[in-house]
Amino acid sequence: MLISKTQLVLIVLLPLLGSLLAGLFGRQIGRAGAHTVTILGVAISCALSMHVLWQLLQGAPVFNENLYTWLQVGDISVNVGFLVDKLTAMMMVVVTFVSLLVHIYTIGYMADDDGYQRFFSYISLFTFSMLMLVMSNNFMQLFFGWEAVGLVSYLLIGFWYKRPTAVFANLKAFLVNRVGDFGFLLGIAGVLLWLGTLDYAHVFANVDQIRGATVEILPGHVWSIATVICICLFIGAMGKSAQVPLHVWLPDSMEGPTPISALIHAATMVTAGIFMVARMSPLFELSETALAFVLFIGATTAFWTGLIGMVQNDIKRVVAYSTLSQLGYMTVALGVSAYSAAVYHLMTHAFFKALLFLGAGSVIIGMHHEQDMRKMGGLRKYMPITHVMMWVGTLALVGTPFFSGFYSKDTIIEAAAEHAHANAGWIAQYAYWAVLLGAFVTSFYSFRLLYLTFFGEERFRAAHAHDHHHAAHDDHGHGHHGGHEPHESPWVVTLPLVLLAIPSVLIGFVTVGPMLFGTDMLGHVRQLPFFAGAIHVLPEHDVIARLAEEFHGPVAFALHGFMAPAFWLTLAGFALATLLYLVKPDLRATVTRALAGPIRLLERKYYMDDLWIGGLGGGGLQLGKASSAIDAGLIDGAVNGAARLVASLAAVLRRIQTGYLYHYAFAMILGLVALLAMARYYWQ
Numbered sequence: 001m002l003i004s005k006t007q008l009v010l011i012v013l014l015p016l017l018g019s020l021l022a023g024l025f026g027r028q029i030g031r032a033g034a035h036t037v038t039i040l041g042v043a044i045s046c047a048l049s050m051h052v053l054w055q056l057l058q059g060a061p062v063f064n065e066n067l068y069t070w071l072q073v074g075d076i077s078v079n080v081g082f083l084v085d086k087l088t089a090m091m092m093v094v095v096t097f098v099s100l101l102v103h104i105y106t107i108g109y110m111a112d113d114d115g116y117q118r119f120f121s122y123i124s125l126f127t128f129s130m131l132m133l134v135m136s137n138n139f140m141q142l143f144f145g146w147e148a149v150g151l152v153s154y155l156l157i158g159f160w161y162k163r164p165t166a167v168f169a170n171l172k173a174f175l176v177n178r179v180g181d182f183g184f185l186l187g188i189a190g191v192l193l194w195l196g197t198l199d200y201a202h203v204f205a206n207v208d209q210i211r212g213a214t215v216e217i218l219p220g221h222v223w224s225i226a227t228v229i230c231i232c233l234f235i236g237a238m239g240k241s242a243q244v245p246l247h248v249w250l251p252d253s254m255e256g257p258t259p260i261s262a263l264i265h266a267a268t269m270v271t272a273g274i275f276m277v278a279r280m281s282p283l284f285e286l287s288e289t290a291l292a293f294v295l296f297i298g299a300t301t302a303f304w305t306g307l308i309g310m311v312q313n314d315i316k317r318v319v320a321y322s323t324l325s326q327l328g329y330m331t332v333a334l335g336v337s338a339y340s341a342a343v344y345h346l347m348t349h350a351f352f353k354a355l356l357f358l359g360a361g362s363v364i365i366g367m368h369h370e371q372d373m374r375k376m377g378g379l380r381k382y383m384p385i386t387h388v389m390m391w392v393g394t395l396a397l398v399g400t401p402f403f404s405g406f407y408s409k410d411t412i413i414e415a416a417a418e419h420a421h422a423n424a425g426w427i428a429q430y431a432y433w434a435v436l437l438g439a440f441v442t443s444f445y446s447f448r449l450l451y452l453t454f455f456g457e458e459r460f461r462a463a464h465a466h467d468h469h470h471a472a473h474d475d476h477g478h479g480h481h482g483g484h485e486p487h488e489s490p491w492v493v494t495l496p497l498v499l500l501a502i503p504s505v506l507i508g509f510v511t512v513g514p515m516l517f518g519t520d521m522l523g524h525v526r527q528l529p530f531f532a533g534a535i536h537v538l539p540e541h542d543v544i545a546r547l548a549e550e551f552h553g554p555v556a557f558a559l560h561g562f563m564a565p566a567f568w569l570t571l572a573g574f575a576l577a578t579l580l581y582l583v584k585p586d587l588r589a590t591v592t593r594a595l596a597g598p599i600r601l602l603e604r605k606y607y608m609d610d611l612w613i614g615g616l617g618g619g620g621l622q623l624g625k626a627s628s629a630i631d632a633g634l635i636d637g638a639v640n641g642a643a644r645l646v647a648s649l650a651a652v653l654r655r656i657q658t659g660y661l662y663h664y665a666f667a668m669i670l671g672l673v674a675l676l677a678m679a680r681y682y683w684q
Contacts, residue, residue, distance in 0.1 A: 003055055003063040008082050011048045011092065012131045014041035015099075019124035026117030034117035038124040039103045045127070046096035053089040062533065064137055064201060071140075076197070083137035083200055087343065087534035090515075091134040091275055094350045098267040099127045101496035105358055106259045108492035109365060113257075119159060123263060126152040130268050134275060139188045139198040142276070146184065146240065149269045150177050156264065157256040166255040173249035176612070180239015180246050187232030191283075194225050204282040204536070211286055230283055230290035234297075237273025241327050244301045248605075248612050250324055251308075254316040258361030261316055266323050266357050267350035274330045274346050278339040282536045285337065291541075295335025295419075296427050299434035302328025304606070306441040310448070311602045314371050315360045318449050322397065323353060325438060332431050333412045336419035337541035340531045344515055345408035348508050352396035352405055355500040359393055362386040362489040362497065363453060367460060373449065378458035382486040387454050389497040394450055396504040398443045398570050401558035404508030410557075411516060411547065413439070413566050418543040439566040443573025451581035460486065509554045516544060516551075523553025 018041030022034040029037065056062075066081035084092075103123060110119050129152055133145025158170030188198070194210055195203050210225045217223055237243070242250040253265050264270070277284060277294070284290055302325050309321030326349050333342035364371055366383050380387040396405035413435050420432040488494070513519040518529035537544075551557060561567055580588050592599060604610070656667075 001055055001058055001060045003052055003060055003084060005063075005065065005067070005082075007048050007052065008063065008084060008135065009067070011045045011052070011096075012128060012135065014045045015124045015127040015131065017041055019121045019128060022117050022124065023121030026121065029117075031116050034120045035103070035107050038120045039100070041124060042096060042100045042103055042127055045131070046093070046100045049089065049092040049096045052084060053086070053093050056084075056086050056089050066137070076192070078140045078198060079138055080141055081137040082135045084135060085534040087275075087278065087531055088134055090343070090347060092131060094347055095127065095130045095134065095268050098350055098354050098500075099123065099130075099263055101354070101499055102259045102263040102358070105262075105361070105493055105496040106257075108490045109259055109361055110257065115159060119156075119257065119259075122152055122156050122159070123260065126156070126260075126264060126269070130272070133272055137200050139191060139200075139203075143185070143188060146236070146272065146276075147181065149264075149272060150174070150181070150240070153177075153253070153260075153264050153269055156260040157253045159256050159260070163255065169249075169252040169255040172252050172612075176246055176249040177239045180236050183232045183234075184236020184239070187229050187234075187236060190225070190229040190232060194229070200279070207282050207286060224287055224289065226283060226286035227289045230280070230287045231293055233280060233283070234273075234277060234290065234294055237277055237331075238297060239273075240276075241270050241273030241331070242301075242324055243273075243297045243327065243331055244305065245608060245611075247301060247305060247324055248608050251317050251320045251605075254314065254320050258316065258357060258364060261320070262354040262357035262361070265320065266353035270323065270327055271330070271346045271350070274327070274334065274342055277331075277334045278343050278535055281337075281339045284334075285536060285538050285541060291335050291337065292425070292427050293335075294331060295431050298328050298331025298333075298335050299427075299431035300328070301325070302332055302438045303434040303441065306438050306445070308602050308605055309445040310441065311599055312445075313374050315363060315373050315376075315449065315453060316357070316371055318373075318445055319353070319356050319360055322356070322442065322445065325442060326353065326397075329409060329412050329435055329438070332416055332435055335431065336415050336428075336543055337537050338412065338415040338419075338544050339535045339537065340516055340529070340544055341408065341411045341415055343531070343535075344512075345412055347511075347515075348396070348404040348408040348504075351500050351507060352393045352403075352504040355389060355497060355504050356393040356397065358493070358497055358500065359386055359390040362493050363390075365489045365493060366486045370460070373452040375460055376453045377456045377460065378454070379460075379486055380454040383454075383488050385488055385494045386497065389494075389501050390450060390454070392501040392504055394446045398446050398573070399439060399561075399566060400570075401561040401567065402505075402509060402554075404504055404506070406558065406561055407508035407512040407516075407554065409439075410561055410564065410566060411512075411544075413564075414547055415543045418546055422543075436566060436569065440569040440573040443570040444577050447574050447577035448581055451577060455582055456585065509558075512554050512557065513551070517548040519548075519551065519553075521554075523551055523556070 015038070018038035021029065021037045026034050063082060063084040066079035069077050069079050071078040082088075103120070106119065106123065110116050113119065126149060129145055129148035131145075133142060133149060136142045136145060154170045154174045157173050158166045160166045191203055192198055194213070195206055197203060197206075207226075210229075213225045214222045215225050215228060217228070235246075238246045250265060250270065254261055284294070305321055305328065306325035309318050309325065312318045312321060326345070330342045330345050330349075333339070333345065363376070363379065363383065363386060366379065366386065367376060370376070392403075396403040399406045399409040413432075416428075416432040416435050420428040422428075510521060513521055513523045514527075515530040517523070518527055518532075519525060520527065539545075580591065601607075
């Protein structure tokens with residue numbers, strides 16, 4: 001059973017075809033035509049991706065083939081080709097499945113929007129770009145997909161281009177990602193310089209060439225070549241996967257429509273960095289320093305960005321900070337060499353986080369495009385389906401045993417504990433405590449969101465009465481749906497929620513054994529690990545193999561989870577949120593006054609925005625103004641001064657040219673006298 005090349009080409013090109021039809025011929029085919037062609041393209045792509053994964057599970061060999069040569073320079077060739085193993089196939093299914101549900105959801109969410117066809121064109125183009133990224137078999141194609149998803153993300157964040165906040169947010173995302181991408185490009189250049197090829201298979205086969213090799217970047221400072229390459233590549237991942245300090249663009253990206261928050265900023269694009277590091281595991285395993293750097297950045301992101309989510313009032317921004325925190329968890333897994341746990345959490349997180357974002361979008365529709373949770377409350381009786389779906393997503397996110405998020409998140413915490421036990425270094429200890437305490441933080445802001453939105457008093461009546469004179473049209477360019485009573489969303493919005501809730505509950509239970517620990521579904525029969533061949537880990541780094549010895553099936557794992565410290569911290573977060581937001585809401589004012597300092601620090605996001613915008617951005621602006629002043633004063637002065645000198649001399653000399661013959665004769669006589677005087681002087 002072989003994977004067909006035609007099948008893979010169709011998977012990639014069908015979303016591109018749908019995007020071109022909706023984008024270039026949107027007016028001719030209309031709204032129905034635009035969503036039909038794009039949904040059909042992504043649906044077929046999703047079905048074919050599932051078939052590819054099924055073929056690999058049935059024993060089909062890994063597909064690694066170049067389709068054509070794009071560029072040949074000397075011995076270096078740059079090809080367009082596909083590498084499809086189980087890691088790639090899993091990513092293809094996640095990307096196309098979530099994208100398909102987001103396409104369907106968009107029919108309802110963007111129903112009143114003028115840019116309907118343009119939006120479908122963009123999200124289909126994003127699907128094509130992401131598939132090119134995950135299916136590539138070389139660094140150049142990876143970089144093409146990497147930049148393409150960044151470009152489409154820029155277009156989608158600023159989709160409502162008449163809103164200054166959206167334009168600012170997409171520019172911020174674009175510029176911050178350029179910082180990361182510069183590092184990424186340097187990493188790829190390092191691979192080409194020291195390994196002489198951009199093809200994955202050749203790079204991974206020749207990693208021994210750089211094992212122990214060093215380079216002197218600055219005089220007297222010797223670096224391991226593997227460390228230089230890996231840290232540069234990871235800087236690219238820090239931008240794309242929003243790791244501290246390159247995380248500042250992700251919360252602002254919530255200015256885009258909710259469907260893209262789910263597709264790009266929860267399920268797919270932000271996980272590209274995680275996927276890339278897992279794919280580059282043979283390189284990262286060569287450098288302890290690079291892994292420690294990855295671990296430190298991941299731990300910092302997991303805990304500290306989660307804290308900011310505790311003080312947010314915009315429903316989408318709470319979920320956005322949750323995404324930052326969960327990306328930190330995945331990065332911690334990469335840093336302890338638990339690459340399979342990182343991509344496993346990537347998969348489970350894609351389902352429940354897309355569910356939470358689309359659920360938040362459903363609330364926004366029901367509330368006539370209101371996003372402030374302080375103006376909600378008591379929505380559970382108006383939006384019963386959305387309410388239940390949000391509970392499912394929340395229980396998965398906080399790591400409730402038996403839900404999908406538990407199996408992946410708990411494995412990362414266990415892997416960090418195992419790594420900390422084996423390593424006495426402070427980074428290992430810091431990472432373990434960061435992911436453990438992160439369980440409390442995640443639980444608190446998740447249940448806070450549920451209580452503020454669906455429980456308590458109905459605050460929207462007072463809010464709507466206050467905003468009544470603004471009711472004709474809201475900030476998002478959407479018309480109001482008429483009336484102020486909240487309502488359940490249409491089926492095109494709620495159906496994707498239900499379809500995402502199913503894997504959010506079940507997929508962890510079903511796949512934890514086969515994908516992580518190399519057992520059958522019930523944890524009995526040992527078999528080859530799912531990612532064998534795709535992910536390479538040195539035996540001394542293999543924390544997942546050590547955890548696998550203790551794995552006795554998904555039920556035993558979940559029951560053990562009830563006794564783990566992470567569960568008790570989650571319970572504590574739930575209890576505190578319940579006390580402050582449900583049982584004794586009057587207590588909140590006292591707590592807010594007592595913690596005014598830390599709360600202000602969190603509300604200002606640790607002043608990171610001030611550093612980026614005021615410091616780096618403002619500094620760049622001031623440098624530009626100074627350069628402009630130097631250019632205007634010194635350089636333009638010198639150039640203009642020279643021009644003025646020539647003009648002045650010309651004006652003087654012009655007066656000699658009178659046109660009178662006796663003037664010229666007099667000048668000739670003067671010249672002759674001067675020549676004779678000079679000749680006499682030299683002859684003497």
